Amino acid sequence: MSRPTRSVPPLNALRFFEAAARHGSFARAADELSVTPAAVSRQVKQLEDHIGAEFFEREPGGVVLTPQARSYAAALTHALDQIAQATDDFRTRQTTTILMVRGYTTFLVKWLVPRLPDFQQQHPHIRVRMAGGSLGGGLRADADVVIRYGGPNWPGQRAVHLFDDELVPVCSPSFAQRYGGDTQSWSPQRISRLPLLALEARRVDWSDWLAQAHPTANGEDLPLVHCQTFEDLAIVHECALRGLGIALAQRRYIEDEINNGTLVVVSPLVLRRDRGYWALAETANAGRAKVDAFLTWLASLGPTAGDKES
Secondary structure, rough: OOOOOOOOHHHHHHHHHHHHHHHHHHHHHHHHHHHOOHEEEEEHHHHHHHHHHEOOOOOOEEEEEEEHHHHHEEEHHHHHHHHHHHHHHHHHHOEEEEEEHHHHHHHHHHHHHHHHHHHHHHHOOOOEEEEOOOOOOOOOOOOEEEEEEEEOOOOOOEEEEEEEEEEEEEEOOHHHHOOOOOOHOOOHHHHHHOOOOHHHHOHHHHHHHHHOOOOOOOOOOOOOOOOOOOHHHHHHHHHHHOOOOOOEEEEOOOOOOOOOOEEEEEOOOOEEEEEEEEEEEEEEOOOOOOHHHHHHHHHHOOOOOEEOOO
């Protein structure tokens, strides 16, 4: 049995009316649609004639939706949103689409890239493009997903918690051998007097670790005798691997090096903070198929396997 023919008004007129109703203004709808207010008015009039009802009450200050037209406009907004989402979903499944991720270079190299083959296997039509470096104080408008370090509050973002800040002191076996070999016997006092390596932006990490590890009898933190800082975390890690000092490293970044023995942990004490690493997407974009797929995948990898809207 064939389906009856749908009685659908002109789609362009529906689109113009929905924009005018949503904005409450022909002029603002015209700006969104890149047409003139007169063109919006003509399309709305065409739809009114087609249906046989008036949608707006013309008043000196502008136009106001009738109560009946208000519910009709809301239904149209929902329907157009569904059409846009279905189109985005289809495009993602059927064609190659690019997902731009911006984040800290070390995070991308040491944490994301090793896990990325799993995502590509699950979503072969999404190609992840990555850009590293400093993100400054704000979110990058040219990225679909941005990786940031901070607390749990990210207003206007869908935020996926990836992992918490956990810093451990590590050095190369050659460095350990040069300074006595048995790192299990190294006390915080001794560590504080050895060559230390740090990221310039987070040089306070060593002071915080030492204060947590072993404050002196009079309550003052152990002094840092020699701490060399660098602008790039990758350089800090490389210097540690080359035996130039002890680095206070993010545990999630050095799991492979610890497992294969190229870095050794010199103390069981871990510096933990109530901050961590988050994947963020603007709430308005988080529902796009490619972004939702990536964030959902990241959430499955995170410590709490969850994400939230802020």
